[in-house]
Amino acid sequence: MEEKIKELKELAKQEIEKVTNLEELNNYRLKFSGKQGLLTEIMRGMREVAQEKRAAVGALVNEVRTFVEGVIKNLEEKLNEKKLNEKLSNEKIDITEPSKEGEYGAIHPLYKTFNKLIDACVELGFEVVTGPEVEVDKYNFEKLNVPKDHPARDMQDTFYITDDILLRTQTSSVQARVMENRKPPIKIVSPGRTYRVDNDATHSPVFHQFEGLVVDKNVSMLDLKMTLNKLIKILFGENTETRFRPSFFPFTEPSVEVDVTCPYCGGTGCNLCKHTGFIELLGAGMVNPKVLDGCGIDSKVYSGFAFGQGVDRLCMVMDKIPDMRMLFESDMRFLNQVK
Numbered sequence: 044m045e046e047k048i049k050e051l052k053e054l055a056k057q058e059i060e061k062v063t064n065l066e067e068l069n070n071y072r073l074k075f076s077g078k079q080g081l082l083t084e085i086m087r088g089m090r091e092v093a094q095e096k097r098a099a100v101g102a103l104v105n106e107v108r109t110f111v112e113g114v115i116k117n118l119e120e121k122l123n124e125k126k127l128n129e130k131l132s133n134e135k136i137d138i139t140e141p142s143k144e145g146e147y148g149a150i151h152p153l154y155k156t157f158n159k160l161i162d163a164c165v166e167l168g169f170e171v172v173t174g175p176e177v178e179v180d181k182y183n184f185e186k187l188n189v190p191k192d193h194p195a196r197d198m199q200d201t202f203y204i205t206d207d208i209l210l211r212t213q214t215s216s217v218q219a220r221v222m223e224n225r226k227p228p229i230k231i232v233s234p235g236r237t238y239r240v241d242n243d244a245t246h247s248p249v250f251h252q253f254e255g256l257v258v259d260k261n262v263s264m265l266d267l268k269m270t271l272n273k274l275i276k277i278l279f280g281e282n283t284e285t286r287f288r289p290s291f292f293p294f295t296e297p298s299v300e301v302d303v304t305c306p307y308c309g310g311t312g313c314n315l316c317k318h319t320g321f322i323e324l325l326g327a328g329m330v331n332p333k334v335l336d337g338c339g340i341d342s343k344v345y346s347g348f349a350f351g352q353g354v355d356r357l358c359m360v361m362d363k364i365p366d367m368r369m370l371f372e373s374d375m376r377f378l379n380q381v382k
């Protein structure tokens with residue numbers, strides 16, 4: 044028996060030398076100190092050892108067990124450390140290596156145009172106000188002097204949700220909301236999304252408008268002209284000229300259409316301005332007294348002007364975009380070109 048135990052210790056000594064990784068160490072552990080291992084087997088044989096020898100043999104077995112467990116623990120620590128070091132050196136990061144070019148997001152061309160308009164108007168002292176896109180007829184039309192069955196409704200082909208609820212066709216609806224709820228002086232701009240039943244290269248069923256409104260005592264056509272001239276010069280440069288043409292909108296009287304010198308040819312004539320030297324930019328006018336009175340503002344005391352413009356059209360001009368619908372298709376090839 045003693046002989047067997049000594050042989051086992053010899054074997055344990057030899058085999059531990061061959062262990063090079065944690066998996067082999069585990070097999071070693073099973074082989075020697077596991078439940079089915081060689082040490083357990085020897086313990087089972089104790090029954091056959093004579094009574095007086097048991098203590099000595101038992102001590103010998105324990106010595107081997109202590110030895111085996113000791114070498115396992117020792118080697119396990121070393122192997123774990125080795126594994127960690129290997130992992131660390133494999134995962135080393137070279138912080139001097141140049142980074143790969145990533146994909147960066149950018150502001151949509153339309154919103155860049157919006158931001159330019161908003162910045163320019165804030166510079167001129169306007170406050171930014173927004174309103175709902177799903178609007179009631181009252182604010183989109185009636186308060187703006189366009190009662191039901193009025194022929195002016197034909198100018199704006201409308202998406203109706205019910206008889207009274209619609210997708211707003213113009214941000215002028217915000218004008219009506221603000222005038223109904225505030226006392227002058229009022230000086231606001233309202234940017235936002237608008238909808239009309241329209242779909243071709245220069246019209247999209249969803250588009251964007253930017254509306255301005257000033258109401259106070261003694262506001263005149265001169266204020267309108269000066270403000271728009273100033274705004275246009277901020278947007279297009281000091282040398283830009285404006286042209287005011289008579290026009291018609293139910294909520295303004297008198298009404299004008301404002302053109303600016305073509306930003307591409309500077310007024311000499313090109314394809315973009317159809318060789319007229321001017322491009323059509325916005326609609327404007329003095330707020331119709333009927334609209335003021337309808338919103339609870341006394342038109343004998345106060346007057347005002349309003350202007351509204353299509354932001355998509357402006358963006359097309361600024362970025363030379365041939366089809367308005369491209370702005371809404373989210374095609375990265377297009378967006379990367381104009382960003």
Ligand code: PHE
Pocket residue numbers: 212213214215254292295326327328349350351352
């Ligand atoms: N809301 C008008 C339109 O969509 C534009 C406009 C706004 C005209 C304000 C005059 C004053 O056509």
